[in-house]
Amino acid sequence: MQRQGDIVLGFDPMDEIHAEFETLLARTLDCADHELIARLEALTAHLRAHFAAEDAWMRDTDFPPGQCHIDEHAAVLRSADEVLPLVAGGQPGVGRSFVQELAKWFPSHADHLDSALAAWMSKRRFGGKPVVLHRKPKASPSVGMPSETPR
Ligand SMILES: [Fe+2]
Ligand SMILES: [Fe+2]
Numbered sequence: 001m002q003r004q005g006d007i008v009l010g011f012d013p014m015d016e017i018h019a020e021f022e023t024l025l026a027r028t029l030d031c032a033d034h035e036l037i038a039r040l041e042a043l044t045a046h047l048r049a050h051f052a053a054e055d056a057w058m059r060d061t062d063f064p065p066g067q068c069h070i071d072e073h074a075a076v077l078r079s080a081d082e083v084l085p086l087v088a089g090g091q092p093g094v095g096r097s098f099v100q101e102l103a104k105w106f107p108s109h110a111d112h113l114d115s116a117l118a119a120w121m122s123k124r125r126f127g128g129k130p131v132v133l134h135r136k137p138k139a140s141p142s143v144g145m146p147s148e149t150p151r
Contacts, residue, residue, distance in 0.1 A: 007110045009118035017050050018110065028099050033092045040087055040095050044080040051077060054117060063120055069113040076105070
């Protein structure tokens, strides 16, 4: 049975990825310092696969507004790749800040960019738009994460 995350966009393969992301994010937000590097590594590995899947859907289907979405994924991965060695070098606070920013960033990314891709993919697959459930917007992302709006 498909796991259901807080954000459901109506395209099952993406919803499953997002449910996994939310699980890994929660585990990383709520871990002891000695667990942090392993949790961050798992979260970063997930992000790499998560973004690769979405990027491939966009590229393979010529999704019209895809480039800003692909660029935003790349920016988040760059941040993750910068944070990991700092945490491994004894700066857990950097990792904690990154994960908190990631938690703030994701809902707006899902609302602004992933939702459009989910609608596009569902329309291609089923010939109609999915039922989309929105959650209340949270505060906008701050330093360290890419802009929430397409450039
Ligand atoms: Fe996503
Ligand atoms: Fe995305």
